[in-house]
Amino acid sequence: MYEQIASNKRKSFVLVLFFLAFIFVLAWVFEQLTGMGEGGLVLAVAIACGISLISYYASDKVVLAISHARPVAKEDFPYLYNVVEGLAIAAGIPAPRCYMIDDTAPNAFATGRNPQNSVICVTTGLIEKMNRAELEGVVAHEMSHIKNYDIRLMTLTVIMIGVVALLSDWIMRSFWWGGRRRGGRDKSGAGAIFLIVGLVLAALSPIIAQLIRLAISRKREFLADASGAMLTRYPPGLASALRKISADTEPLEAANKATAHLYIVNPLIDLKGAVNKLFSTHPPIEERIAALEKM
Numbered sequence: 001m002y003e004q005i006a007s008n009k010r011k012s013f014v015l016v017l018f019f020l021a022f023i024f025v026l027a028w029v030f031e032q033l034t035g036m037g038e039g040g041l042v043l044a045v046a047i048a049c050g051i052s053l054i055s056y057y058a059s060d061k062v063v064l065a066i067s068h069a070r071p072v073a074k075e076d077f078p079y080l081y082n083v084v085e086g087l088a089i090a091a092g093i094p095a096p097r098c099y100m101i102d103d104t105a106p107n108a109f110a111t112g113r114n115p116q117n118s119v120i121c122v123t124t125g126l127i128e129k130m131n132r133a134e135l136e137g138v139v140a141h142e143m144s145h146i147k148n149y150d151i152r153l154m155t156l157t158v159i160m161i162g163v164v165a166l167l168s169d170w171i172m173r174s175f176w177w178g179g180r181r182r183g184g185r186d187k188s189g190a191g192a193i194f195l196i197v198g199l200v201l202a203a204l205s206p207i208i209a210q211l212i213r214l215a216i217s218r219k220r221e222f223l224a225d226a227s228g229a230m231l232t233r234y235p236p237g238l239a240s241a242l243r244k245i246s247a248d249t250e251p252l253e254a255a256n257k258a259t260a261h262l263y264i265v266n267p268l269i270d271l272k273g274a275v276n277k278l279f280s281t282h283p284p285i286e287e288r289i290a291a292l293e294k295m
């Protein structure tokens with residue numbers, strides 16, 4: 001468990017550093033093509049931060065509304081509250097609020113910008129179909145997302161994607177506007193090559209940014225699995241829950257493309273193949289179970 005946690009934290013850190021380096025390369029290309037200097041990067045960061053921070057502070061309310069989730073009282077589901085409160089003590093964070101989706105498909109997600117403003121939402125199907133050890137494994141996984149500030153990290157990656165998208169769009173537009181570097185010495189062969197490279201980078205950068213974000217998301221899922229196993233001290237519980245959830249054929253009607261990445265198991269169709277894995281927010285269930293079994 002310790003090895004899995006340390007490894008996934010390192011890999012997440014490296015991916016974020018790579019993402020930042022990629023943004024600065026793109027900003028340098030933008031400056032060379034348009035002559036706007038650092039102003040372009042500052043403007044892109046300001047716009048992306050503004051949009052993302054608004055979403056960040058309202059994300060829990062929006063996600064819960066979209067998912068048709070309702071708050072549940074301790075008197076109604078003492079079994080669920082007992083699990084949540086016990087694991088919150090183990091994690092050393094305030095007990096998250098509990099919400100429920102009336103759906104027979106088993107699944108769960110966590111949301112909230114920090115441990116003090118967090119929510120764990122489960123479906124009625126999860127309560128009905130999981131035994132105690134499996135429910136603890138699922139709740140511990142979601143509790144780990146909260147404790148590890150994964151929602152804050154993913155908000156940061158969304159901001160970085162916004163910066164990349166804006167810079168990419170502005171680079172593409174610079175080919176129509178013209179810039180100070182487009183004339184004079186840039187009429188040489190080297191200048192033409194740089195323009196071509198800039199055009200290709202601008203076209204591919206949004207895709208590259210999304211791939212990095214998805215890679216970070218997959219590492220955080222592995223990290224939440226390992227951290228969850230650390231909280232319960234019983235990896236087979238979460239492994240069994242993942243098997244049950246992934247094998248369940250009932251569709252989760254409340255899920256959609258905007259919220260699917262939040263759930264412990266992607267409720268939408270999970271396509272196979274190496275290419276599809278690159279565009280998935282979750283690692284393959286088989287790999288997650290194998291990692292848990294090694295613990």
